[in-house]
Amino acid sequence: MELIRSIEKMAARSRKALEQKKIIGFVPTMGSLHEGHLSLVRRAKKECDLVVVSVFVNPSQFGPQEDFAAYPRNLKQDRRLLQTVKADILFYPEAAAVYPKNYRTCVQIEGLLTKKLCGFFRPEHFKGVTTIVAKLFNIVLPQRAYFGQKDAQQCVVLKKMAADLNFPVEVITLPTVREKDGLALSSRNKYLSLEERRQAPELYQALLVARKMIERGERNISKVEKAMKTRLSTIKNLKIQYASVVDGETLDSGKIISGNILIAIAVILGKTRLIDNLILKVKK
Amino acid sequence: MELIRSIEKMAARSRKALEQKKIIGFVPTMGSLHEGHLSLVRRAKKECDLVVVSVFVNPSQFGPQEDFAAYPRNLKQDRRLLQTVKADILFYPEAAAVYPKNYRTCVQIEGLLTKKLCGFFRPEHFKGVTTIVAKLFNIVLPQRAYFGQKDAQQCVVLKKMAADLNFPVEVITLPTVREKDGLALSSRNKYLSLEERRQAPELYQALLVARKMIERGERNISKVEKAMKTRLSTIKNLKIQYASVVDGETLDSGKIISGNILIAIAVILGKTRLIDNLILKVKK
Numbered sequence: 001m002e003l004i005r006s007i008e009k010m011a012a013r014s015r016k017a018l019e020q021k022k023i024i025g026f027v028p029t030m031g032s033l034h035e036g037h038l039s040l041v042r043r044a045k046k047e048c049d050l051v052v053v054s055v056f057v058n059p060s061q062f063g064p065q066e067d068f069a070a071y072p073r074n075l076k077q078d079r080r081l082l083q084t085v086k087a088d089i090l091f092y093p094e095a096a097a098v099y100p101k102n103y104r105t106c107v108q109i110e111g112l113l114t115k116k117l118c119g120f121f122r123p124e125h126f127k128g129v130t131t132i133v134a135k136l137f138n139i140v141l142p143q144r145a146y147f148g149q150k151d152a153q154q155c156v157v158l159k160k161m162a163a164d165l166n167f168p169v170e171v172i173t174l175p176t177v178r179e180k181d182g183l184a185l186s187s188r189n190k191y192l193s194l195e196e197r198r199q200a201p202e203l204y205q206a207l208l209v210a211r212k213m214i215e216r217g218e219r220n221i222s223k224v225e226k227a228m229k230t231r232l233s234t235i236k237n238l239k240i241q242y243a244s245v246v247d248g249e250t251l252d253s254g255k256i257i258s259g260n261i262l263i264a265i266a267v268i269l270g271k272t273r274l275i276d277n278l279i280l281k282v283k284k
Numbered sequence: 285m286e287l288i289r290s291i292e293k294m295a296a297r298s299r300k301a302l303e304q305k306k307i308i309g310f311v312p313t314m315g316s317l318h319e320g321h322l323s324l325v326r327r328a329k330k331e332c333d334l335v336v337v338s339v340f341v342n343p344s345q346f347g348p349q350e351d352f353a354a355y356p357r358n359l360k361q362d363r364r365l366l367q368t369v370k371a372d373i374l375f376y377p378e379a380a381a382v383y384p385k386n387y388r389t390c391v392q393i394e395g396l397l398t399k400k401l402c403g404f405f406r407p408e409h410f411k412g413v414t415t416i417v418a419k420l421f422n423i424v425l426p427q428r429a430y431f432g433q434k435d436a437q438q439c440v441v442l443k444k445m446a447a448d449l450n451f452p453v454e455v456i457t458l459p460t461v462r463e464k465d466g467l468a469l470s471s472r473n474k475y476l477s478l479e480e481r482r483q484a485p486e487l488y489q490a491l492l493v494a495r496k497m498i499e500r501g502e503r504n505i506s507k508v509e510k511a512m513k514t515r516l517s518t519i520k521n522l523k524i525q526y527a528s529v530v531d532g533e534t535l536d537s538g539k540i541i542s543g544n545i546l547i548a549i550a551v552i553l554g555k556t557r558l559i560d561n562l563i564l565k566v567k568k
Contacts, residue, residue: 105448
């Protein structure tokens with residue numbers, strides 16, 4: 001596996017690969033890699049000629065009260081894991097090179113898409129995400145980029161950004177990888193105490209409750225959302241940010257469940273923010 | 285010359301050229317081409333393997349009270365002119381394809397750079413410019429893009445955007461082309477009445493007054509700016525928006541003239557907005 005720290009070297013490497021007609025697959029990450037990330041790399045290896053994984057904890061997508069400083073970093077282990085899945089290039093730029101002192105430009109989606117769900121609780125988050133991903137796309141020049149479904153809104157937002165700005169990149173979403181007890185893999189699971197870790201799979205259970213209701217014919221959104229909240233209400237030290245059933249593409253909420261829908265939950269468990277979701281197709 | 289209207293076809297054509305190791309040169313225009321545009325194409329032809337000229341009157345860079353509807357359009361003549369300078373591809377996408385109904389994404393430079401000079405009088409203008417140019421860069425995939433110095437702030441803004449977002453594109457600025465009497469070429473010169481056209485070269489004369497003062501040793505910015513305004517004050521039906529001496533890179537104004545500077549003027553003559561500028565290196 002090639003290790004590249006310099007933005008210029010990465011850009012030159014990608015240009016060369018394009019000239020050799022190689023399909024570049026890209027997996028942007030914040031490091032602290034787990035099976036979820038590795039599943040993206042494995043898929044990229046199947047579909048592309050050159051797989052680039054970036055590790056960059058992007059300061060601009062963290063709010064001022066959030067966990068940027070505490071976010072787990074473990075490049076040595078990331079490197080080892082990426083070797084096991086045969087990633088071709090690990091790109092880990094320095095923050096000072098990514099955002100030089102006089103940096104001023106942003107890429108953002110205007111309107112409600114980035115203001116709902118997680119965006120309501122993390123107002124600058126998606127602006128940080130779209131900006132860094134636009135930058136990385138321009139450096140890595142991928143034809144295919146892979147993201148985990150766990151960050152459902154991020155997937156929707158990045159597909160919209162790539163389409164609106166005509167990036168020659170296909171944004172591909174792969175299923176959430178879970179622990180045996182259902183907890184969605186996340187680098188932030190490391191923050192959980194033993195007791196919190198024991199409770200955390202309840203997010204997934206609440207999603208299953210919602211899915212079962214819908215599969216059995218329930219079409220009233222408030223009833224389903226209420227059932228999820230009731231299921232979560234028994235957990236100690238848990239604050240619900242949202243437990244919502246929304247349109248899978250626009251993330252609009254409505255009254256009646258229909259079409260491609262997203263069932264999504266965000267909570268604060270102790271001090272740790274956890275999110276999870278399921279997607280579902282409901283016949284009209 | 286190849287004519288391409290479809291965004292997908294243009295993108296595929298560019299990808300193929302990259303795979304053939306061709307250097308793509310790009311001249312984005314709003315059409316109504318004149319010698320200024322043609323000088324950009326000629327330079328691109330010298331430096332690149334494939335020269336793409338886009339013609340697109342970008343609605344998002346016009347303010348609500350501005351001349352979007354009236355802006356001159358003459359594709360037939362543009363096509364003829366581009367053939368004389370041997371442009372390889374004329375790309376003229378449809379507005380509905382560039383900005384589909386649910387379009388939401390923007391690229392912008394935050395902070396003062398886009399709020400000064402023209403940005404003060406055209407608050408959304410540069411956001412429109414950076415967004416369309418980012419889109420066009422992603423479609424055309426140039427290594428070199430050419431812009432006229434007449435739009436001095438646009439050149440500064442686009443260099444900043446390309447650097448900040450890591451576009452693999454060199455933004456190249458070429459000198460303003462002028463009529464014999466000094467008037468900077470502009471598609472908007474067509475709006476001028478005979479009387480206004482006779483007065484319009486005074487912009488350039490005011491710039492020359494400023495340059496001469498500085499060359500003779502004047503270093504006080506207010507004095508130079510005052511001299512330009514005095515020179516322009518005699519013209520009938522002319523409103524000065526600004527007549528400024530600023531830093532050539534940051535566009536900051538100061539008190540003392542030093543380093544790379546930009547002398548820039550914007551006026552409304554009758555109903556037509558005209559801009560012009562000179563750049564100058566002043567020893568510290």
